Amino acid sequence: MQIGLVGLSSSGKTTIFKCLTGINQTLKKTGLDRGKVEVGVAKVEDPRLDQLAKIYQPKKIVPAEITYFDIPILDPTGNNQLAISGQYLNQLQLADAFVQVIRAFEDPSIPHPEGVVNPNRDIEIIRAELVLSDLLILEKRSDKVKELLKSSKGAERERVMKEQVFLENLKEGLENETPHMMKSLNSEETRFIANYNLLAAKPIITVVNVDDGQLEDNIEIDLTKNHFQELAGHSCVIFNAKLEAELMQMSQTEQQEFRETLGLGHSCLHQLTKATLDIMDMGTFLTVGSDEVRAWLIKNNQSAVSAARKIHSDIERGFIRAEVIGYDDFMSHGSMTTARKQGLVRSEGKSYPVKDGDIINYLFNV
Numbered sequence: 001m002q003i004g005l006v007g008l009s010s011s012g013k014t015t016i017f018k019c020l021t022g023i024n025q026t027l028k029k030t031g032l033d034r035g036k037v038e039v040g041v042a043k044v045e046d047p048r049l050d051q052l053a054k055i056y057q058p059k060k061i062v063p064a065e066i067t068y069f070d071i072p073i074l075d076p077t078g079n080n081q082l083a084i085s086g087q088y089l090n091q092l093q094l095a096d097a098f099v100q101v102i103r104a105f106e107d108p109s110i111p112h113p114e115g116v117v118n119p120n121r122d123i124e125i126i127r128a129e130l131v132l133s134d135l136l137i138l139e140k141r142s143d144k145v146k147e148l149l150k151s152s153k154g155a156e157r158e159r160v161m162k163e164q165v166f167l168e169n170l171k172e173g174l175e176n177e178t179p180h181m182m183k184s185l186n187s188e189e190t191r192f193i194a195n196y197n198l199l200a201a202k203p204i205i206t207v208v209n210v211d212d213g214q215l216e217d218n219i220e221i222d223l224t225k226n227h228f229q230e231l232a233g234h235s236c237v238i239f240n241a242k243l244e245a246e247l248m249q250m251s252q253t254e255q256q257e258f259r260e261t262l263g264l265g266h267s268c269l270h271q272l273t274k275a276t277l278d279i280m281d282m283g284t285f286l287t288v289g290s291d292e293v294r295a296w297l298i299k300n301n302q303s304a305v306s307a308a309r310k311i312h313s314d315i316e317r318g319f320i321r322a323e324v325i326g327y328d329d330f331m332s333h334g335s336m337t338t339a340r341k342q343g344l345v346r347s348e349g350k351s352y353p354v355k356d357g358d359i360i361n362y363l364f365n366v
C-alpha cells in the first residue's frame with residue numbers, strides 16, 4: 001500500500017513524512033527540498049505485537065509497514081500553470097490514497113505561498129489541482145476513445161460509444177464540480193472509472209497542521225464540497241507536526257512524559273497509520289512463533305487463501321487450512337495449548353474472511 005502526502009509548500013509535509021518514516025535528517029527551515037519525491041516506510045504501531053512477544057520471546061518482532069511518499073507537487077511554480085504533470089502525475093497515480101496536509105499554524109518566519117493562512121482555501125486549491133489533472137487524464141482518454149471508435153465494430157463499438165458518453169458526462173461533472181452521477185455508477189462505468197485512475201477519486205485523509213495554542217481551538221474545516229470524497233472516503237486528523245517531530249527525537253519514556261504533561265493524544269505516526277488503515281478498510285493478521293511475531297497487512301475480510309500470499313505464494317498454492325484464533329481469545333488464555341484445549345482455535349477453509357487481530361497458523365503442502 002502506498003500513500004502520497006500532498007499539500008501546498010510549507011504546510012508541513014516533509015515534517016510529517018519524517019515523523020512517519022523516521023528518516024532522521026535535520027528539519028529544514030523552509031521547503032528547499034523542492035522537486036524531489038521521497039519514499040519511506042512507516043511501521044504500524046501495534047501493542048498486540050508487544051504482548052505476543054512477551055509470551056513467545058521471538059528472535060524478531062516485525063510490524064506491518066505502510067509506504068508513504070512525500071511529493072512536493074503543489075510547491076509554487078511561480079507561474080500559474082498546472083503543477084501536476086509528468087513524473088509527479090505518475091507518482092500520484094501510484095498512490096492508493098492521499099494524505100493532504102493543510103496548514104493552520106501561523107508563523108511569520110515561514111511564509112505561506114498564498115500570503116495568508118487559510119485552511120479552507122488550501123483545501124480548495126488542492127482539490128482544484130487534482131480535478132484539473134483528472135480533466136487532462138479524461139481528455140487523453142477521450143482522444144483514445146475517438147480513435148477506437150474508428151476501428152471497432154459490433155459489441156465492441158457499442159461499448160466504446162457508451163464509454164464516450166460516460167467520459168463526456170464525467171468531464172462535465174468535474175468541470176462544474178458536481179460529479180454527482182458518481183453515486184449511481186453501473187458495473188461497466190465502475191470499470192471505466194477504475195481504469196482512469198483519477199486522483200480526485202482516491203480516498204483522502206486531511207491533516208490539519210496546527211500550532212500549540214490552536215490544539216483546543218475549533219478550526220472549522222469544510223470537507224463537504226468534495227463530492228468525490230463522499231464516495232472514496234475521507235477522514236480528518238489534527239496535530240502539531242513540528243511538535244510531533246520534536247517529540248520523535250526523544251526517548252520513548254521522555255516522549256511519554258511530554259505527551260502526558262502537554263495533554264497530547266497519540267503520536268502523529270499512530271494517528272496517521274490508523275487513519276490510513278481505516279480509510280483503506282485494512283487491518284492486520286498476526287503470526288506467532290519463537291522465530292518471529294509478525295503483523296501482516298490485509299484488506300479486512302480478505303479470504304484466508306489470498307491473505308496467505310502475503311507470507312508466501314507457496315502457502316497460497318498449497319493451502320490446506322488455516323488455524324485461527326482471535327487475539328483477545330488468545331490473550332485470555334495466554335497459551336496456544338490451553339486455547340486449543342478450550343476449542344478456541346478454529347479450523348478455517350480457503351474462503352474464511354480474515355479479521356483484524358486474527359492469529360493464523362497456515363497448514364499447507366507444497
Ligand SMILES: Nc1nc2c(ncn2[C@@H]2O[C@H](COP(=O)(O)OP(=O)(O)O)[C@@H](O)[C@H]2O)c(=O)[nH]1
Nearest residue numbers: 009010011012013014015029031105210241242
Ligand atoms: N510553527 C509551526 N511550524 C511548523 C509546523 N509544521 C511544520 N512547521 C515548519 O514549517 C516549515 C515547513 O515545513 P515542511 O515540513 O518542510 O513543509 P513542506 O514544504 O510542506 O514539506 C518547517 O520550518 C517546519 O519546521 C507547525 O505545526 N507549527
Ligand SMILES: [Mg+2]
Nearest residue numbers: 013014031033
Ligand atoms: Mg517538503
